[in-house]
Amino acid sequence: MNIVIQKAITIVGSQKELARKVGVNQSAVSKWLCGGGIRSQYIPALVDATDGKVTTEEILGSLVSVDTQNPNECAA
Template sequence: MNAVIKRAIEIVGSQSELARRVGTGQPSISKWLNGSEISARFIPSIVMATDGKVSASELLNSIAKAKY
């Protein structure tokens, strides 16, 4: 489980709300939460959706940890 995405979901209230704010579908959020790689193009949107409470570096680190 990606703890950073989990925190982003908690900040905005739901997977569906994060998906709406980021410009993707809820199934993508679920996949990210469960370890699928997050496309770099979504990172700025996730940061904005959480009002900076989730940083780009946190997201990048979570992606790197998932790979190894």
């Protein structure tokens, strides 16, 4: 699980609300949460959605560290 995306979800209140603020659908946020790649065009919107409480550096760092996390954490 991407803990930075989880932090962003917690800040805004839900996956659906984060998706609305970023301009994607909820399934995109769910994929990000489970370690899916985040297109660079959405990074500034993620920072804005959290009023800067999640930074570009945190997001980029989380994408690098996802490889070392348990890939089955988001499995249903």
